[in-house]
Amino acid sequence: MARFHPLRVAAVDRLTDDSVTLTFDVPPALRADYRYTPGQHLAVRRFADGDGAEIRRTYSICSPAPGPEQPGGPEQLRVGVRLVEGGAFSTYAFKEVAVGDELEVMTPAGRFTLEPAPGRYAAVVGGSGITPVLSIVTTLLEREPEATFCLIRSDRTAASTMFLEEVADLKDRWPDRFQLVTVLSREEQQAGLGSGRLDAERLAALLPALVPVPEISGWFLCGPYGLVQGAEGTLRDLGVDRHRIHQEIFHVDDAPSVSVSTAPAPEHSTVTATLDGRSGTWPVQDGESLLETVLRNRADAPYACKGGVCGTCRAFKVSGEVRMDRNFALEPEETEAGYVLACQSRPATATVELDFDR
Incomplete structure (x- = not known):
């Protein structure tokens, strides 16, 4: 069962003008409970001032998963938080949380994951969708020498790009095994692809030019609903089996609400x-x-x-x-x-x- 435990904030690091990372210390007695698979997330909760209402939010772990050198579990956990306008928790995390504070943190959950294994992998991410993929790709490249990864990421501008230095470091460490393609929707780049949204039409032309699509062992799609749905549809049109496509949606404001069943609701249940x-x-x-x-x-x-x-x-x-x-x-x-x-x-x-x- 997933459970909350109080964890001490060890660091608060500014990534961009609207995003931070929070690093939590994990005491030895809880490290086994907080072992995680790359790509999983943490739920964090607080009780609002005034009415004491409980506020929960989910943030993906961005650090690589602990390896054999940490058999008991992670000593620290790091998550990425992007400021959402009017967001009850993200505003608190961005403006108020300080080193030494204690936050209630749930044990890791989620199935948008990859256990390191040989093969070719690729991801299409938008905005803060880089967060779980950063953990996935770093863990994979560190532990599996027979694996490669192609990351296609979309952001508004270079200044708004989360984990810019961390991703650049991956390229420096594994230039032959890590491929990076960046698309900026609101800013021209000096080199690389032109600006604009990474929509389905653009992906249909881009993906086969970057990677041998049928040979990719797993596709990881993460970000806003429109980007993820467009990428999934493109991959299916290119003949990719749905079992090789893994997705996690961060923003669903524009997603339709469609009931899976048409059965009428009973009067009492x-x-x-x-x-x-x-x-x-x-x-x-x-x-x-x-x-x-x-x-x-x-x-x-x-x-x-x-x-x-x-x-x-x-x-x-x-x-x-x-x-x-x-x-x-x-x-x-x-x-x-x-x-x-x-x-x-x-x-x-x-x-x-x-x-x-x-």
Whole structure:
């Protein structure tokens, strides 16, 4: 089970005018709990001043995963935070968090991951979508000498580009195994590709010119909804099997809300949930998601974004049917196997049973 623990802030480093990294110290007793696979994320929470409302946000780990030299787990964790206009947590992290503060941090989660293995890999990222991919590519190149990586990244301007120095360092360390292509949407570059959005039409011409598309072992797409969807569609048109495409969406404001099921909602319904070995059954109130019903009775139910993006609230549907409003976290094989996002699920039958422990 994912759990929160207080972690001390060891460093706050400014990346750009609107982004920072937070580094957390992990005490020896918790290092095994915070072992992570490259690409995973952390949920961080605070309680707002005034009404004390709980605020949770999810941020990807950008540091390489601990190797054999750290068998117990990481001594530190580093995440990237981009300032969002009006963002309750990002504003706090950007302007108020200081070294020595303690923040409540959930143990790592997420399946946008890559265990180092030989092969050719590639990523298409936009903006802060570089954050988990930085962990993925650094870990891969450090641990697997028979692997190569092509990174295609899109940013507004050079000044707004997160982890500029870290990515340049990768190119210096592994010039024969790491390929970098940068596209700026609002600024001309002295060399390389011209400015403009990295849309599907542009990707269709660019990708085959950069890499042998059919030979890529895994594609990693991360960033805003439009970029990720456009890149996925382009890859499918180029004949890439969906099992080789991995995606994580950071911004879904422009994404449609489409229910996975057309089953009518029952007049009355109950949800039975198993969580950390204990089960309970509760009535679902009008308009509630199944996660909200469980949270009214079990405050320890796992969640982070409540937007169908992070996958922290994934649960196995033991029985009954649900309607999922959005799903940007589960792979098709996961939904086919019976997994749902509790934050996006509403009952489509009188009874639904979920298991958060599977």
